[in-house]
Amino acid sequence: xxxxxxxxxxxxxxxxxxxxxxxxxxxxxxxxxxxxxxxxxxxxxxxxxxxxxxxxxxxxxxxxxxxxxxxxxxxxxxxxxxxxxxxxxxxxxxxxxxxxxxxxxxxxxxxxxxxxxxxxxxxxxxxxxxxxxxxxxxxxxxxxxxxxxxxxxxxxxxxxxxxxxxxxxxxxxxxxxxxxxxxxxxxxxxxxxxxxxxxxxxxxxxxxxxxxxxxxxxxxxxxxxxxxxxxxxxxxxxxxxxxxxxxxxxxxxxx
Numbered sequence: 001x002x003x004x005x006x007x008x009x010x011x012x013x014x015x016x017x018x019x020x021x022x023x024x025x026x027x028x029x030x031x032x033x034x035x036x037x038x039x040x041x042x043x044x045x046x047x048x049x050x051x052x053x054x055x056x057x058x059x060x061x062x063x064x065x066x067x068x069x070x071x072x073x074x075x076x077x078x079x080x081x082x083x084x085x086x087x088x089x090x091x092x093x094x095x096x097x098x099x100x101x102x103x104x105x106x107x108x109x110x111x112x113x114x115x116x117x118x119x120x121x122x123x124x125x126x127x128x129x130x131x132x133x134x135x136x137x138x139x140x141x142x143x144x145x146x147x148x149x150x151x152x153x154x155x156x157x158x159x160x161x162x163x164x165x166x167x168x169x170x171x172x173x174x175x176x177x178x179x180x181x182x183x184x185x186x187x188x189x190x191x192x193x194x195x196x197x198x199x200x201x202x203x204x205x206x207x208x209x210x211x212x213x214x215x216x217x218x219x220x221x222x223x224x225x226x227x228x229x230x231x232x233x234x235x236x237x238x239x240x241x242x243x244x245x246x247x248x249x250x251x252x253x254x255x
Contacts (some may be wrong), residue, residue, distance in 0.1 A: 033081045038116070038247040042239050045225040049218075050242055053109035053249035056091035059099050069095070079252040082112060086121045086130045086173075089200035092188055093208040104212035105219035111204050113245030114211075114231065115173060122200050129173075133188075133201040138163075141170035144177075153177065161197060172197030174207040184210045207231075228239035 023255045054076065057068040062145035073087040080087070090108035097106050115121045119139050122128075127135045146152035152167070157178035159165035168177050174197075176184075181197050195202045209217065215227025217237055226237040 008053070016109070036081050036247055036251055038243050039224050041243040041246060043242060045123070045229065045235060045238060046221045048079050048242075049221050049224045050107075050109060050113070050246035051249045052247075052254040053107055054252045054254055056094040056108050057097075057237075058137075059095040059247040065095070076108075076248075076252050080112075082121050083123075083129060085131070085133070086115065086200055087112070089188070089204040090134045092114065092201055093204040096188065096205055097208045097212055103217055104208075104215070106208050106212055107218070107249070109245040109248045110218065110224070110228075110241070111174075111207055114207060114228075115204070115243040117237065117240050118170075118175040119173045119187070123134050124173075129200050129205060132246075133199045134196065135173060135200070138198050139172055139175075140173055143169055145169040156183070172203045173200050174201070174203040176206065176210075180210065181206065184213070239240055 050083040054072075054148050057065065059065060069088050069091055072091055073084040076082070076087050076091075078086040083226035087108070088112040093111055094106060094108040097104055112121070119127075121255050122135050122139065124139050125137070127137050127139055129135055130168075140162055142148070143166070144150055145162055154167060155165050156168055159200070161171050161178045162169035163180060168179070170177055171181065176197055181195075184241070185195035185197070185200065186205045187193055187195045188199075188205040195206065197203055197206075211227040211231060214230035215225075217223040218227055225238060228241050232238070233239075
């Protein structure tokens with residue numbers, strides 16, 4: 001199915017929202033492994049949540065976490081055709097948020113739903129994710145210059161994250177605007193380094209923090225939809241994320 005990846009009209013009123021990449025799927029490079037078929041679902045906001053996926057491993061705060069996470073990611077990758085390294089980033093974010101904000105109940109499958117729409121799981125433009133979690137080449141969205149039906153967003157970071165000193169652009173696998181990134185960014189490695197929007201671990205954790213701060217309990221229809229529509233204020237965008245999250249969960253459901 002070929003159609004435009006969604007670019008919702010941004011409303012800048014205290015919060016700067018996240019922007020999807022405005023390209024058609026036919027323009028994207030085809031991945032080596034065919035993507036998991038995703039049935040197109042169009043639930044209305046607040047009516048339903050995606051089904052539950054196989055949970056990420058427990059966060060035990062020791063070295064065994066990484067081995068468990070890697071084994072989990074390999075298992076999920078076999079069912080979903082998403083890169084194990086990318087899935088490890090989504091899974092780590094779920095693990096961290098389970099400890100930091102247990103009432104949020106965010107799932108790696110929701111993050112995968114977002115990552116699928118935003119950047120083809122960090123594969124947009126032929127990018128690949130290395131062992132350190134960083135993409136092989138920066139993923140940068142279109143300039144928010146007021147064209148293509150998008151509200152103009154003048155530069156907020158002197159081009160430090162997006163390379164554009166005139167207009168802001170969404171950055172990284174989860175497509176954050178610079179101002180939103182600066183407000184919510186977190187380093188997943190816990191090594192004291194600055195968060196990197198082009199690192200899948202940092203990007204997924206930051207997306208999880210942002211979604212949880214917006215939606216409350218993402219295990220409920222109201223919470224899930226409030227969060228996804230804060231990420232992007234398009235109902236069609238939310239339905240695309242829902243479709244992906246539900247398909248990934250269906251491929252490897254919770255026991």
